[in-house]
Amino acid sequence: MKVLITGGAGYTGSLLVPLLLEAGHEVSVIDNLLFNQTTHLPYFYDNNFSFTKGDIRDKSTMMPLVNNADMIVHLAAIVGEPSCRVNPGLAREVNADASKLLNELRGKKPLIYASTGSNYGKVEGICTEETPAKPLSIYAETKLEAEKGFEKSGNVIRYRFATGFGLSPRLRLDLLV
Secondary structure, eight states: OEEEEETTTSTTHHHHHHHHHHTTOEEEEEEOOTTOOOTTGGGTTOTTEEEEEOOTTOHHHHHHHHHTOSEEEEOOSOOSHHHHHHOHHHHIIIIIIHHHHHHHHHTTOOEEEEEEGGGGOSOSSOOOTTSOOOOOSHHHHHHHHHHHHHHHHOSEEEEEEOOOOSOOSSOOGGGOO
8 A cells, every 4th residue: 555644754653654664555755854854764775665855735745645645644743732832823834724735635535644632622531532622722723623624524534642652763852741
């Protein structure tokens, strides 16, 4: 299967890529390398791996990548409330608008969407699939907007991450407590 991973050089993507390659899939990654990460250098020799340094907001960049994919794993985002607060306009463009573009381009191709547990807002007890979303931040608002668009189109699995933990080639040192 041909899998496109947006934000594939990030914390989660840098762990997912080798797993998909080992399983025999063709993997294409698009990432803007905002943090100058080099996590995928070892895979450049692999004929089943391709990398595009680019912007997911750019239709002319995204169209051929999406057209060549059988499925998409959408990880690209401005992640976390502190990062989104620095530039709310950019957060909206990347998290919501680029997701809308990706949704339009994919047609009915299957998509796995990395959403966020922040969509729930302040909750008493344990969240379930029935827990209503009550976003309290620009990060959660933009992720929920994208999530709703994908769900309307169908053929999507969304995963509302809490805080990622553990070792990754692309560590998130900005999230250490």
